Amino acid sequence: MDLKGRIALITGTKRVGRAVAIALAREGADVALTYNASHEAAESAAREIEALGKRAVCLKADLTAPEEVESAVSRTVEALGGIDILLNVASVYRARSLADADVRDWDENIDANARSAFLCARAAVPHMRRRGGGRIINVSDWTPASLRPRYLGYVSYYASKMAVVALTHSLALELAKDNILVNAVAPGPILPHEGITEEENAEVLRNTPLGRWGGEQALVQAVLALLSCDFVTGEVFRVDGGRHLR
Secondary structure (H helix, E strand, C coil): CCCCCCEEEEECCCCHHHHHHHHHHHCCCEEEEEECCCHHHHHHHHHHHHHCCCCEEEEECCCCCHHHHHHHHHHHHHHHCCCCEEEECCCCCCCECCCCCCHHHHHHHHHHHHHHHHHHHHHHHHHHHHCCCEEEEEECCHHHHCCCCCCCCEHHHHHHHHHHHHHHHHHHHHHHHHCEEEEEEEECCCCCCCCCCHHHHHHHHHHCCCCCCCCHHHHHHHHHHHHHCCCCCCCEEEECCCHHHC
């Protein structure tokens, strides 16, 4: 897909989401950005996109609420003229032992990581059909992509990201006839989480064959690669520096 003149809707405007949004703008796309609490981050990304000569719109939405997702998609179409690309980046990630992982924790992970991707895809697909096709890229995680729950304390998170893998596969099959290609990226050690200790950092580097964090551009490159190929759908692309090999 040539990104010049395309319209992308990206959920999540912090860190990786911001980097992907700006990269798409550099390639010629106009971009809609959703946010829930991170208004300043969304506005900052929008200003940078506009500085590149592309249109940007910021949309506040709770992506677990069907009516708010439908509204965000409709406002994207009204402001920019359609939707060609949907990138489901927004998610939650936190450790919670099984003893502490109550039903609320389970629901929050499933809703933020899987339900939101389903709702956004369902709302965006009719607009992609009108434009003759499109691309959907979800964000999973290297652990479910490798069928390997590597860490303790992430039962709800792992299950929700495995659901993203299943959603990607089923949507790819469902939407192939519409020329809508659906794939996922499965990041490993991209950026250190807040509050990481020296010991934790050393363990990540030791267990990653490439011996470093990937940085947000590693995920940007993976997204651009999937968007550029017209004969890949239903793929889950690990971006983990070989982490799954250990």
